[in-house]
Amino acid sequence: MWLNQFLVLSAVLFSIGVYGVLARRNGVLVLMSIELILNAVNINLVAFGSYVQTVVGEVFALFVITVAAAEVGVGLAILLLLYRNRRSVDIHDVDMMKG
């Protein structure tokens, strides 16, 4: 019974994250929404891991946290570059190329 509560929490987080990615215009907020999805993943992993009595879930979650940190580092660097060149991080304005 207790597993479901975690799963519901993670599903809600996931949905909010996906909504954020699709709806937000600010690059930094999109990045944060993606973090929400990753946190949903972590909750899932840990909850499942403890449900089936294995540490693999937590190990996986640790990997996700570490890699996400690297990912965000690179992402912020790219967004900073964008801000320097355009004075804006509105990703809907980034549309020079079409076709």
Place this chain on the structure above:
Amino acid sequence: MALDVLGVVGFIRPHIDWHALAPELTLLGVGALLTTLDVLLAERGRNITPVLAGLGMLGVLVPIFTLLAAGVVGEPRVLFGGAYVVDGFALLLKGLFVAAGYVVILMSTHYVAEGDYWGNEYYGLMLSSLLGMVVMSSARDLISIFVALELLSIPAYLLATWRKRDLRSNEAGVKYYLMGVFASAIMLYGMSLLFGVSGSTILSEISASPGLSSGSASSAVVILGVVFVIVGFAFKVSAFPFHTWAPDVYEGSPTPITAFLSVASKTAGFVALMALVYVGFWERSNVYGPLLWFLAAASMTAGNLMALRQKNIVRLMAYSGVAQAGFMIAPLAIAGSSTLAADDATSAVLTYLVIYAAMNLGTFAVIMSVARRTRTGDVASYNGLFRTFPAMAVVMTIFLASLAGIPPAGGWFAKFVVFKALVSADNASGYVLAAVAAVNAVIAVGYYGKIAARMWFEKPWAASAEAVPEVASVGVSEEGASPDPAAAAPLSDSTQPIPAMVRTPLNLLPFSLRAALTITSLATLVFGILPFTVSTLTDVSLLSPFPG
């Protein structure tokens, strides 16, 4: 059991098969060496870095060959409790990644050295991305697939943004990054669900777990998990409708990186897809079959139709890449019908990947060579290429014929094995998909043929006639010699002063680019005329029995 390992009882060092890991370790060593040299030499390392990177790639081939000689194909080496497998499949792909990486380094050498954005990190980043791909070929569990995916993607985001002050490159980087990260987050969510249902991250154990069988109570979760994971990789291989990043990223990135993304990164996506489909989801062909069927048919058709109306050669190649991805997904869609069909489909996709690598890298090498002169990526700049640059026109014709699947260039065999795999399933969905593929093979000729027609039938492009006399003054050209289509209209006014160094005049192709063209065109022709050169390599099975 896992608790024991972590517990106070004592950490038992796992047995590590160093020979099996030698390619990865060598690659890691070369990457570390390059980074160190960068710190020590700085500007002085400019000429030796690409050479070292190239030699390093060739060096990685050595352990691959020794592993081959050690009979890995016959008896796979299984490491880390099944999470990491070195078998014929993995070895072939490692070789393919390293070879493709070598060609991309050849293509980059002058591009990076002559551009405004030189930096040793370029090669370091590329090597770490390649390391991710090499790891991916052996990864047989969710965690290692995830780590490999991120290892290959994160440097690629930076490489796409390489031209820091070019807004197009910025845009390419941002789009690639956001789309990529989003896709991998979705994929991770799917992975977490699969882990929950099966209680394991090792693919063969997932496949065997009762939670994954069709009758299981958690069927809905499994479906969601499988769909999310496949969708995540559909982004990576740029399958319709998850392809939207590809044209912009391809156009904005530096051209060698575009070639790298369109070949190596896409191949890595397919490797993961195959490992997942064959090993992980084997029992659930009723889920991934229809999904992949749709992705294949839609990618082929939509990619082709959109490619037809492209005016920029790089965008055209992006959509052509979407269509080609459809061809590669197609055999996977019907793989679940039997073990025989599965093996057929494995070989088909691998064959396609090998030939696609040769012809697509070659096409981008031609695009770079042509853009060196014309400074634009407009398809119109190919007009009359046969008269202004006949050798290049002939080479490009070979690649286009190959992409379109016309013998004797290699592409025909790639298409052929796909058709064969589809027909071998001997069921309605296979035949229908084969017919869809056949029609698409013809549509594709519409745009490949159009470029060929421009090169051979049209009057030479006016602007290109002007560009050639400029050659003499290139040394002082303000635009620098960043011969990228997208750089045609440089948006930044802060052009860097060009450091004094040996330059190749524009009417002479640099040696490394020539080498890239020679390697790829010869490979394309050899694959077409003597197809056994590929088919003996790709005749491997992913369903090889896993111990334990």
Place this chain on the structure above:
Amino acid sequence: MQDFLNGWGLTLVTFVPMLGALVLLAIPKRNEWSLKVVALGSSLLAALIGVFLLSWFDTSRAGDLQFVVDKPWIETINSRYIMGIDGISLPLILLTLLVVPLCIVYSFDHFPEPRNPKSFLTLLLILQTGMVGTFVAQDLILFFVFFEIVLLPMYFMIGVWGGENRRYASIKFFLYTLFGSALMLISFLAMFFLADGTLAGLDAVRTFDMRALSGGATAAIARTSQVWIFAGMFLGFGVKVPMFPFHTWLPDAHTEAPTVGSVILAAVLLKLGTYGFVRVAVPMLPEAAAAWAPVIGLLAVIGIIYGALGCLAQRDMKRLIAFSSVAHMGFVMLGIATLTPFGVNAAVFGMVAHGLITGMLFFLAGSMKERYHTLEMSRLGGLLKQAPRMGWMLGFCVMASLGLPGLAGFWGEFPAILASYSPAAILHQGVFRAYMVIAAVGTVLAAGYLLWMLQKTAFGKARKEFANSPDIKDVKRHEYISWAPLLVLIVVLGFYPRLLHEATDPAVRESLEVPSIAGSAQDCLDSDDGWTCFDERRTEIKQTQGN
């Protein structure tokens, strides 16, 4: 010697032109003379080796494959490098080996604009390898590869050296043929998976070996599957022939192509399609062929009438000849549709005759265009006065083309009509007799449009604009050299058709035989109750297989 005959002889003939093409690539552009000599030399060398090799051809065993090579090629799909010739491919190979050198001679000093002899000759030689290869290949995949190799050179030949609408014509040609061959490839694959090589005495079940596939390996495939597979091949070959609804690329391609391109297109390329029917589609799937025969026959006679009417509507001479090709290929297809040895023999003869005659007509049209700078028939006239020898040659070819007895064209058309009087017993006789009547009307129409063309162009007085044109000269030396062999052959084959029949007849009979452990396909085709015969044959084979 034995090695040469039963080893690398055919390979040499096929690939000598390709080697020549590679040598050409190495010669710089400005050495035009050596380019031309090397090109002519390699095509002549191929012809000489070919004739030398074929002089060992044993006509008493014309039904069997000879000079066979059988080497592994792509082992994973059991596709082999198999080459060999029998009486059906023999004349077509000779035709190819003859036509290409003649084309090089013809264009020796008259390269069409924008000249560039190097590329032109290279393409021509690659084309030759593709064409010869298709006729000698005995493995379906090898056959397919050669079949496709001819596409690109022809595409470029039309697109670079063609007339005003060359881009449209070339891409149309390309897309049509490619569409057909893509579906054809799927059919080949389906056959690969459904056929059983062991029925034809092979070790392997799955095979692309054409000898096995046309030797009974396909006998156990269910009829519906056969019909579908045949449909794919029908599209592939039918586009190339071209048959009626798929013919529209042909007039455009012919009109826009340079003279030499038109000649090769008419003389050899169209035959790849009909050869495919005779060599692949019919012998490998005789049952499906019988099911499709009424449709093929119908499209063939529609082609005959439609081609003829199309001719009457043309104002351009080259376009008219192109439409006449559609009509002529209709006769060939009608012959094949009868599924009798007599009809198929007529078809093979028709292919060779059409190659010689229509090739020659395109040569003449090209030379006239060179002189008049137009082929608009309303502006032409008086060729007999201005260039009498050429005028006579045109008259001669027109007579040959409309099927005058004593010239080659007759032996293609007349027996095809005759054959449809009594088609294979399995087919509906009444339907084919109706086709016969329509085809006969077609010959009358053919006489009409060809004579009309002759009258428009050769008779009467020259128009004012050309009356004193210095360009209009009679037949030149290079034209004599390149035309004489064709003209001679038209007469020789007209008077002595046995020359060809002796070779083709055993091979045709062999190809329709399609033996199996439960009786041959020929017996079923010949029986009034053919469908039951096929069914019983299949059941019996399956039973033996089961045991």
